[in-house]
Amino acid sequence: MELKDYLSIIWKNIILLVVIIAVFVIGAYWSTVRKPVEYQSSTAISVAKTKSDNQSNANYYEYDKYYSIQASSDLGDSIIGLFSSPSFVSEVFSKAGYNLPSANLRSLAKIFTAKKQVSTAAVVTVNYNNTNKEKAGKIIETSAQLAKYQIESSFSSASEEFTVSYINPVVIASPKPILINTLIGLFVGLFVALGIVFIKESIKK
Secondary structure: OOHHHHHHHHOHHHHHHHHHHHHHHHHHHHHHHHHHOOOEEHHHHHHHEOOOOOHHHHOOOHHHHHHHHHHHHHHHHHHHHHHHOOHHHHHHHHHHHOOOOOOOHHHOOOOOOOOOOOOOOOEEEEEEEEHHHHHHHHHHHHHHHHHHHHHHHHOOOOOOOEEEOOOEEEEOOOOHHOOOOHHHHHHHHHHHHHHHHHHHHHHOO
C-alpha cells in the first residue's frame, strides 16, 4: 500500500478516529481534574557535633574539626536509614495519631523520601505526600521530632554530644498535571484509533 492508500483509509474513517481520540482526551482530562489534590510536605534535618574538646585544650591536631564534620555527615546517613525503617515509620504514625497506610513492609519503607543534596553534607531533606493537608504537616513534623530524639539519645555520650535540629515543615499543594495527562491521552487515543481503523479495513478485505 502506498501513502495515498493509508491517507484514504484514514479519511474514510475520520469520524471514528475523532470520536476515539476525543474519548481518550476527555477521559484523561476528567480523571486528572477529579483526582484529589496531593499535598507535599518537607523539612530539613541537620546534625552538628556540639560537644568536644577545643583545639587549645587538645594535645593533638584536630584537622580543623574535620572528624567532627565527618561524624555529623555520617549521622546524616543514619537519619536516612531511620526514614526507610518500617518500625520508625510505624512509630511516627502512632505518635502523630494516624493509622498506618499499609501493612506491607516494603511500602512502609518508601513512605518518606529522605536524601542529602550533597553526599558529604550533614543535612537531610525529608519529604512526605498526602491528600490531607493537615495530616501531611503533622506527619512530617512528628517524623522530624522523632528523628531528633532517636539520634541525640543514641549517639550522644559524656565525651561527645550531637545536636539535631530541623526547620519548620512547609506544606504545599502539588499542581495537577492536567496538560501532560491530556496530551498523553491524545497520543494514546491517536494510536488506538489508527490501530482500530486499519484492523477494521484489513478485516473487510
